[in-house]
Amino acid sequence: MLLSRDQGLDLPKLERHLSRITKLDAVTFLVLVVAVVATVAKKFDLTDYDEAIYFNEGYTFNTSPEAGAGSPSYAWLYSLARLLSADPVNVAFYGRLAGCLIFVLGTWLAVRLVSDSLRAFLIAALLPFISVWYIWTGVSAFAAGFLALAIATAYRWRNAWGYSASSCLVWIAAIARPEFQLAAVFVTLVALVQLVRAMRDPFKRHLYLPLAALLAVGVPVIVWSVYAPPLSSASQDRLWLAFGQHYAFQHVGSSGLDPWDKWAVFTHQDFGNSTNLVGALSTNPGALVRHIAFDAFKVPRMAIASMVDTSSILSWLAVGIFGAFAILAVGMWRRGARLHGFRQEISRWRAVWVTIFALSAVGVLFDIFIIYPKEHYFAPLVSMVAVVMAIGLGSASQGWRTHWSGKGAVIACSLLMVAALVAAPLSLGSVWSHPRPYVSAVRALEGCPAGVRLYATDFGPQVYAPSIVQITPKVSRRTDLASWLQANHVDAVYETPSLTSHWPSQYWEDFQSQPQKFGFRPFPSKSAGATPSGSRFFLSNAAGC
Known part of the structure; x- marks a missing residue:
């Protein structure tokens, strides 16, 4: 029989099981x-x-x-x-x-x-x-x-x-x-x-x-x-989103598109207007099988x-x-x-x-x-x-x-x-000596005057340090970056890969290698280094922190 006959709850037996907890x-x-x-x-x-x-x-x-x-x-x-x-x-x-x-x-x-x-x-x-x-x-x-x-x-x-x-x-x-x-x-x-x-x-x-x-x-x-x-x-939308993002990640190649935001571009190319895996299988089974084969190879x-x-x-x-x-x-x-x-x-x-x-x-x-x-x-x-x-x-x-x-x-x-x-x-x-750049940066931001303005495109800093004001406007190619940062009263910069879409490319390497040229410095100084995602914080010399 698939289902065994129910024997009920034997409390004395359960108590004996609990009493068997050993020193080990x-x-x-x-x-x-x-x-x-x-x-x-x-x-x-x-x-x-x-x-x-x-x-x-x-x-x-x-x-x-x-x-x-x-x-x-x-x-x-x-x-x-x-x-x-x-x-x-x-x-x-x-x-x-x-x-x-x-x-x-x-x-x-x-x-x-x-x-x-x-x-x-x-x-x-x-x-x-x-x-x-x-x-x-x-x-x-x-x-x-x-x-x-x-x-x-x-x-x-x-x-x-x-x-x-x-x-x-x-x-x-x-x-x-x-x-x-x-x-x-x-x-x-x-x-x-x-x-x-x-x-x-x-x-x-x-x-x-x-x-x-x-x-x-x-x-x-x-x-x-x-x-x-x-x-x-x-529920189907959640599964399709997870599949679509990772399908795009697998096939992004040199397109330059962000697979996590632009994943629908890749699924539309191979699966048309499908909105679930059943539709994807019926539309283009070969593409789905290749994706599974790529996954299996990496397992x-x-x-x-x-x-x-x-x-x-x-x-x-x-x-x-x-x-x-x-x-x-x-x-x-x-x-x-x-x-x-x-x-x-x-x-x-x-x-x-x-x-x-x-x-x-x-x-x-x-x-x-x-x-x-x-x-x-x-x-x-x-x-x-x-x-x-x-x-x-x-x-x-x-x-x-x-x-x-x-x-x-x-x-x-x-x-x-x-x-x-x-x-x-x-x-x-070693907890206190172990480097945790992100935590250190958030604590440093909390020590700044209320309303400090952070230029960032990622969601994290404003979540962990609610007292800051996060701004994300794009910088024009014809704008001098140092003047723009000063005019917009930017007190700190959170440098992440997604920031490249907001900054002119000619400024990117300069700011990374010589932030002092723009009036900024890496912070906090005692915990210099990248966060787990490879990002870094920079603080304006005029921020008063």
Whole structure:
């Protein structure tokens, strides 16, 4: 049968599960929290482009709820972070930290739900050194943490409660990544079937099912009423926008067009007036297949880039062990299939759970192969593989722990966990000396008189430093730049690549190499250097800052 008979919620059994929290679990949890906080504190700097827009939507979510409709997961993180601080820089840090913790702790807890403390420890020890969770934390890392928990919950508890909780978790993940809505709909249907079956038991019907029904039905209703439901025009528009921008990025060549703003030019050339992927496939299947082939060619390189911090030997070691565990898990599954028979081994993995996992994998592979294999798209894949890896390792006999490979894995992961614990205070100790040019520039701008005028074409500075006045007029080719800056009372300049479309080319290199010629200097002087996007700030000598 596709659906197992609901067994209800066994509270004594659940209490026994909770009582099995071991000292190793507590140590793992504490080390992971310390390692993540230290890593985020060291790496953190402000960012531009989409993340600045998402930050603004989340930062203003409390006063303008409609602002968060385009990026609900960011809106949640930053609106909650604003309860801790009103300072935009602090809110940006807390929001990023929350997203990272959701991925790391969510993945570890998911692994723990389907395995014992030791296997969870072995996999958790690798997570601080896999860099994918720091990339676009409010979207992919956020979704990955909740998706892993949903998959693990559906595997462990095959009843109305388990599937209802899994439905709730998948829908939260789908808020960040709409591609998981298909899996969310399936889990909700499974939960509803289990709820109907459980209605035969009067005790369960009156005591447990109302809350389970709320989880299974209430969360989807909220998501559908506030945000775009599956297959709606708004949801399709969001997917088409993501596809179109990355399709343009792949084919921009020497056109000189901005693929993020002018993407419709490229999609119109190859797909005509299509406004969704189905239309694109029917209009020009060859172009779509070529795009997928280009994406597939880049997958191995981008997968390594998403997981490995190339400057860290420990990161290479952790990713290597992660891959070895995955291979070992597959070997254990094959061994179980030989011993117990293929059909029995499949039944052990549970048909409903396999379907949930497969539908979630479709969403991940859609992002990677249809849109573009960007680094952050691999975050849900890593968390899902971690859960499957933990289940697969459970197929091994208890003797694997005494085998040389098992002992080696325990020793290597223990050393990694110790390294994470040792690196944490070192990272925290270097927090204040670590260069963060964007944060330093924003703090310097906040020290300027109110109303300082910043010439910039990007959205970020005005979001993080609301006291400034941002201007973006174009400079005529016949205008002397120094005179123009003075006449427009420009106190600061944020030099970014998009500024080239507003400045005459003859001034661009001069201002970059000799800003003092125009009455400006790089700032702040103690944190000279480019921001994470390669941009720089310049301050007028007459600004009074």
